[in-house]
Amino acid sequence: MAVLxxxxxxxxxxxxxxxxxxxxxMGVGQMRYSVPEEIDKGSFVGNIAKDLGMQxxxxxxxxxxxxxxxxxxxxxxxxxGGSLVTAGRIDREELCAQSTLCLVNFNxxxxxxxxxxxxxxxxxxxxxNAPRFGVEELELxxxxxxxxxxxxxxxxxHDADVGENTLQxxxxxxxxxxxxxxxxxxxxxKYPELVLERALDREEEAVHHLVLMALDAGDxxxxxxxxxxxxxxxxxxxxxxxxxxxxxxSVPENVPVGTRILTVTATDADEGHNAQVAYFQDETPxxxxxxxxxxxxxxxxxxRKSLDxxxxxxxxxxxxxxxxxxxxxxxxxxxxxxxxxxxxxEFYMTSATSSISExxxxxxxxxxxxxxxxxxxxxxxxxxxxxxxxxxxxxRSVDNYHRLVTTRALDREQFSSYNITxxxxxxxxxxxxxxxxxxxxxxxxxxxxxxxxxxSYSAYIPENNPRGASIISVTAHDPDSDDNAHVTYSLxxxxxxxxxxxxxxxxxxxxxxxxxxxxxxxxxxxxxELWVTARDSGTPQLSSNVSLQLFVLDQNDNIPEILxxxxxxxxxxxxxxxxxxxxPGYLVTKVVAVDKxxxxxxWLSYRLLxxxxxxxxxxxxxxxxxxxxxxxxxxxxLKQNLVVAVQDHGQPPLSATVTxxxxxxxxxxxxxxxxxxxxxLHDSDTSGLTLYLVVAVAAVSCIFLAFVTVLLALRVRHxxxxxxxxxxxxxxxxxxxxxxxxxxxxxxxLQTYSHEVSLxxxxxxxxxIFPQPNYxxxxxxxxxxxxxxxxxxxxxxxxxxxxTFPQQAPPNTxxxxxxxxxxxxxxxxxxxxxxxxxxxxxDTEMLQAMxxxxxxxxxxxxxxxxxxxxxxxxxxxxxPQFTLQHxxxxxxxxxxxxxxxxxxxxxGKRDGKAPASGNGNKKKSGKKEKK
Numbered sequence: 001m002a003v004l005x006x007x008x009x010x011x012x013x014x015x016x017x018x019x020x021x022x023x024x025x026m027g028v029g030q031m032r033y034s035v036p037e038e039i040d041k042g043s044f045v046g047n048i049a050k051d052l053g054m055q056x057x058x059x060x061x062x063x064x065x066x067x068x069x070x071x072x073x074x075x076x077x078x079x080x081g082g083s084l085v086t087a088g089r090i091d092r093e094e095l096c097a098q099s100t101l102c103l104v105n106f107n108x109x110x111x112x113x114x115x116x117x118x119x120x121x122x123x124x125x126x127x128x129n130a131p132r133f134g135v136e137e138l139e140l141x142x143x144x145x146x147x148x149x150x151x152x153x154x155x156x157x158h159d160a161d162v163g164e165n166t167l168q169x170x171x172x173x174x175x176x177x178x179x180x181x182x183x184x185x186x187x188x189x190k191y192p193e194l195v196l197e198r199a200l201d202r203e204e205e206a207v208h209h210l211v212l213m214a215l216d217a218g219d220x221x222x223x224x225x226x227x228x229x230x231x232x233x234x235x236x237x238x239x240x241x242x243x244x245x246x247x248x249x250s251v252p253e254n255v256p257v258g259t260r261i262l263t264v265t266a267t268d269a270d271e272g273h274n275a276q277v278a279y280f281q282d283e284t285p286x287x288x289x290x291x292x293x294x295x296x297x298x299x300x301x302x303x304r305k306s307l308d309x310x311x312x313x314x315x316x317x318x319x320x321x322x323x324x325x326x327x328x329x330x331x332x333x334x335x336x337x338x339x340x341x342x343x344x345x346e347f348y349m350t351s352a353t354s355s356i357s358e359x360x361x362x363x364x365x366x367x368x369x370x371x372x373x374x375x376x377x378x379x380x381x382x383x384x385x386x387x388x389x390x391x392x393x394x395x396r397s398v399d400n401y402h403r404l405v406t407t408r409a410l411d412r413e414q415f416s417s418y419n420i421t422x423x424x425x426x427x428x429x430x431x432x433x434x435x436x437x438x439x440x441x442x443x444x445x446x447x448x449x450x451x452x453x454x455x456s457y458s459a460y461i462p463e464n465n466p467r468g469a470s471i472i473s474v475t476a477h478d479p480d481s482d483d484n485a486h487v488t489y490s491l492x493x494x495x496x497x498x499x500x501x502x503x504x505x506x507x508x509x510x511x512x513x514x515x516x517x518x519x520x521x522x523x524x525x526x527x528x529e530l531w532v533t534a535r536d537s538g539t540p541q542l543s544s545n546v547s548l549q550l551f552v553l554d555q556n557d558n559i560p561e562i563l564x565x566x567x568x569x570x571x572x573x574x575x576x577x578x579x580x581x582x583x584p585g586y587l588v589t590k591v592v593a594v595d596k597x598x599x600x601x602x603w604l605s606y607r608l609l610x611x612x613x614x615x616x617x618x619x620x621x622x623x624x625x626x627x628x629x630x631x632x633x634x635x636x637x638l639k640q641n642l643v644v645a646v647q648d649h650g651q652p653p654l655s656a657t658v659t660x661x662x663x664x665x666x667x668x669x670x671x672x673x674x675x676x677x678x679x680x681l682h683d684s685d686t687s688g689l690t691l692y693l694v695v696a697v698a699a700v701s702c703i704f705l706a707f708v709t710v711l712l713a714l715r716v717r718h719x720x721x722x723x724x725x726x727x728x729x730x731x732x733x734x735x736x737x738x739x740x741x742x743x744x745x746x747x748x749x750l751q752t753y754s755h756e757v758s759l760x761x762x763x764x765x766x767x768x769i770f771p772q773p774n775y776x777x778x779x780x781x782x783x784x785x786x787x788x789x790x791x792x793x794x795x796x797x798x799x800x801x802x803x804t805f806p807q808q809a810p811p812n813t814x815x816x817x818x819x820x821x822x823x824x825x826x827x828x829x830x831x832x833x834x835x836x837x838x839x840x841x842x843d844t845e846m847l848q849a850m851x852x853x854x855x856x857x858x859x860x861x862x863x864x865x866x867x868x869x870x871x872x873x874x875x876x877x878x879x880p881q882f883t884l885q886h887x888x889x890x891x892x893x894x895x896x897x898x899x900x901x902x903x904x905x906x907x908g909k910r911d912g913k914a915p916a917s918g919n920g921n922k923k924k925s926g927k928k929e930k931k
Contacts, residue, residue, distance in 0.1 A: 134155050276323060315334070420439075
């Protein structure tokens with residue numbers, strides 16, 4: 001068969017026929033047929049009847065049938081047609097596989113003769129199978145370092161057909177790196193080989209896809225394909241490559257530790273282990289290696305240590321990338337640190353002074369300093385400022401130097417020191433600032449004289465004061481300091497009543513306390529004006545003066561002095577006459593007394609201390625007028641003795657007594673006739689007088705007991721009030737002393753008023769007119785009438801007056817007399833017992849002056865009873881030529897202040913005639929105004 005396959009096809013067919021013929025001849029009854037494979041069932045194969053020499057119908061009669069030996073019957077006999085047909089589909093490749101000649105042998109049996117005929121059917125091949133590879137896809141691995149010419153055997157294809165229908169050739173798709181070479185094996189099969197034509201580069205092309213095709217020569221031509229995937233195996237022929245040759249990044253200096261600032265990336269063209277890249281920081285000496293950290297796997301660069309722009313503005317980091325086998329490459333990372341406003345301005349004080357004189361001119365340099373900020377750019381732009389309303393300013397110099405200078409003259413008395421705050425502020429956001437403090441002391445110069453807090457002072461001192469008693473303390477303040485503020489005090493010397501002032505008053509040069517060197521007498525002088533000088537110890541020495549008005553306060557140190565009636569000097573007894581026909585209220589006489597003191601100490605009150613006939617006479621409390629209390633009776637004694645007490649309102653009160661003898665008779669002869677019987681009458685009335693005496697003693701005892709009780713109560717009240725004043729004395733210190741009168745702890749606010757006194761002269765007549773003042777708005781304390789001890793005046797009354805009341809207030813012009821109160825003669829006044837004494841010290845003083853003047857006239861020896869009508873010749877009435885018509889009209893033209901009653905002519909009243917008024921020829925000769 002191998003030889004036949006090598007011959008041409010036609011020659012092989014001829015040869016085959018010859019062989020079959022020979023075999024036919026050799027084998028008796030052997031039949032041969034040929035049929036292609038894959039034909040349908042029942043297809044004609046050969047004419048058996050003809051080949052056996054029979055008719056088709058004979059096949060059934062003679063029992064022709066096919067005899068097989070356990071093989072599936074592929075053929076069958078058609079008895080009607082006498083033909084051999086296929087019994088089913090025949091697959092040559094299934095029967096004969098790859099055999100070139102496929103023969104099916106079976107026998108035909110003729111049962112009538114038991115003849116056996118051999119039949120051989122050749123199954124011819126058709127191209128019903130395409131070449132097929134064992135795998136549809138073939139994967140090859142070739143290292144990229146393989147040299148060209150390298151051969152790789154490929155899997156062969158298989159074709160079930162034979163002959164021309166079997167595999168004839170291989171074809172490879174076109175590519176640049178591989179070619180196909182087919183070799184024929186000893187068995188005649190073709191074996192393809194893949195030849196490497198050009199070197200491979202995995203980084204250029206890691207996989208090559210090829211298609212191998214196997215073709216047969218059948219009709220139609222069938223083919224089979226196989227995909228070949230050539231994997232280029234990597235070798236470590238590439239080092240890692242960074243994505244950037246140099247990395248740059250900007251980072252704020254306040255970025256937190258652990259923050260990722262950058263990720264470096266390196267790629268390796270290799271694969272697998274060869275492409276596994278790790279990152280490392282080049283450990284070069286320097287701070288950068290301590291500040292940053294590089295993650296070896298990810299390439300992240302993080303902050304390990306806080307950045308500081310002021311320490312380093314740039315950082316250079318060397319990074320290495322290394323693959324698995326060890327190839328490496330390097331890159332550089334430059335980190336720029338961005339400034340953040342994290343530094344406040346800093347002061348560097350170059351020079352500064354701690355003290356400056358207050359007379360330094362404007363522009364004097366106080367300090368020179370430099371301001372610096374370690375930040376940069378806008379963060380380092382500095383501005384300096386001072387608080388407002390300071391006498392300083394800043395002058396900028398080069399390189400952020402500033403000078404602190406004065407803008408005006410300083411005044412140490414206004415500000416003795418300055419704590420100057422200089423604020424430096426940068427231009428960052430948010431802005432940072434720093435304060436610097438410059439403590440500057442202002443040195444004093446003697447530019448201020450001592451100053452008293454008041455323009456003038458007033459002080460009060462009671463008369464009869466002890467020597468060495470302190471009067472007042474005047475203090476001057478000097479706003480300067482040290483010696484410039486050390487003040488000494490002195491008094492301006494002048495003569496006072498012929499003696500130097502220093503003999504009366506002294507002042508402590510250090511404390512300014514004034515002391516009384518002598519005991520003052522209110523009756524000697526009542527006020528004096530001083531000038532106190534305060535000098536400092538500076539250079540030049542400065543001084544100032546202030547006036548001090550010292551008022552002497554009156555004390556009740558003078559007892560009342562009785563001017564009328566006076567004791568006769570010739571040993572006779574003065575007698576007042578009262579007619580028996582006198583009506584109740586008849587004015588018998590008047591007790592006239594004065595007190596050298598003033599104020600309440602000079603307010604006098606009169607009372608009847610003792611009388612021969614109680615209830616017969618009354619004495620005016622404030623006028624001293626002795627009047628009849630009832631009508632005179634015949635049984636009344638001719639001679640009545642009256643004891644009148646005159647008491648002032650001082651504290652303690654002082655008093656004097658006078659004894660009056662009143663003769664009850666209608667005429668002088670009656671008086672003379674009865675004088676001899678006065679002694680006898682006295683004896684006959686002894687029993688009656690004894691009874692009166694007992695009653696008087698009992699009454700006096702009761703009055704004395706009541707007086708002691710009242711006195712104790714007043715003393716207790718005085719003690720209690722003094723204690724209260726000690727507690728609340730400070731509240732009265734600010735009271736103007738000129739408007740405040742206090743007696744023994746009782747305070748009363750009094751209005752000052754003016755009092756007019758008119759003194760008229762007509763021929764030899766002198767008239768004293770005491771107008772009644774208006775007391776409508778005067779506040780009088782009842783206790784002040786009972787207590788007038790000026791020695792107990794609280795010390796608060798001696799305090800300095802306020803500046804608004806530097807001296808005693810001037811007379812109040814609003815206190816005017818009403819028309820009914822105008823000064824006039826005694827006949828123009830209406831008499832009653834309701835009047836009060838003047839409650840003003842100066843009015844009382846004026847009254848005293850007038851009464852004393854009248855008393856002087858009365859004491860004059862030339863003022864006799866016949867000296868002239870209207871005179872006060874009181875002493876002459878007690879002369880030996882005493883007659884009724886010579887009794888002086890002491891009541892005429894005398895008006896007692898505080899009472900509406902006047903002393904009128906007694907004879908005129910007895911005669912029922914109105915006294916002549918002297919107003920018609922009187923002229924006002926003068927007016928004085930007292931404070």
